[in-house]
Amino acid sequence: MAEVKLFGFWGSPYSRRVEMALKLKGVEYEYVEEDLNNKSPQLLQYNPVHKKVPVLLHNGKPIVESLVILEYIDETWGDGPSILPKDPHLRAVARFWAKFLDEKCLPACSKAYLSAGEEQLKAKEEAEELLKVLDNEVKGKKLFGGDSIGLVDIAANFVAYWPVIIAETLGVELITKDKFPNLCAWMDEYVNSNFFKEHLPDRDKLAAHIRTWFQKTSQVKR
Structure with a gap:
């Protein structure tokens, strides 16, 4: 083994x-x-x-x-770059934003993608309020971790890549440059990084998967 x-x-x-x-x-x-x-x-x-x-x-x-x-x-594994900062306060801050992503942003974005009509409009507004918080947090930074990859950048991979493909596939766009300029700049940095690109799913394959998943989920909700 x-x-x-x-x-x-x-x-x-x-x-x-x-x-x-x-x-x-x-x-x-x-x-x-x-x-x-x-x-x-x-x-x-x-x-x-x-x-x-x-x-x-x-x-x-x-x-x-x-x-x-x-x-x-x-x-x-102590070798290689640290994922969390060494400073205790900065470690706590990184943990906070990682939890914010998982417990607040991702559920809100998923609800906006999966709902419809008035419910979707309300869900999009709620998701956008949370994304504004992220947009402000990454303002003036190359990455959430500063100049190096950290816990929050790794945890935020969904925000960096999946929404663009979901927008193309389902027609539901949440993250735009006019509303979230800092977040979009971070997304561009992310998807064009050689390291991150190596670990993102194939675009066409992911689009097909999202389309199938959405159809199945919509049928269950009906």
């Missing part, structure tokens, strides 16, 4: 976060692609609570939840 194994799904921003962190640290690992419609017994064994990807297996011991995994990688 490989010392480090990652159970993930190619189209999941959460799985991609972990791949970014492992590559940033130079950690060799075995990748196991999961079929989310037919999850493997190993995935269910290693993550019996949430039954989701990603799961990092290190020396036979599972670690789950992407933000928890990112911190584990940073603490376990």
Whole structure:
């Protein structure tokens, strides 16, 4: 068995976060692609609570939840760039923004994409209010981590890449340069970075996946 194994799904921003962190640290690992419609017994064994990807297996011991995994990688492999700042206050700030992304921004954006009519208009307004906060936070910065890749940049991969493809695929546009100039500048920096580009899903494949996922989700909601 490989010392480090990652159970993930190619189209999941959460799985991609972990791949970014492992590559940033130079950690060799075995990748196991999961079929989310037919999850493997190993995935269910290693993550019996949430039954989701990603799961990092290190020396036979599972670690789950992407933000928890990112911190584990940073603490376990000291070589390579730090994912979290060394300063305790800055570490706390980075954790705050990572949680803000997962607990506030991503659910609000998902609701805006999946709703319709008046409900969608309200959901878009709520999502845009949160995105304004992010836009202000990255103002004057190359990356959320300053000049180097950090926890928040890795956690924000969904914001950097997925909304553009969702807008093209579903016709629902949330992030525009006129409303979010700083966030869009960060997105441009992100998708044009050699490191980040290597860890983003194929554009056409992701668009097809989003289209299928949206159709299935819409049918369930009906």
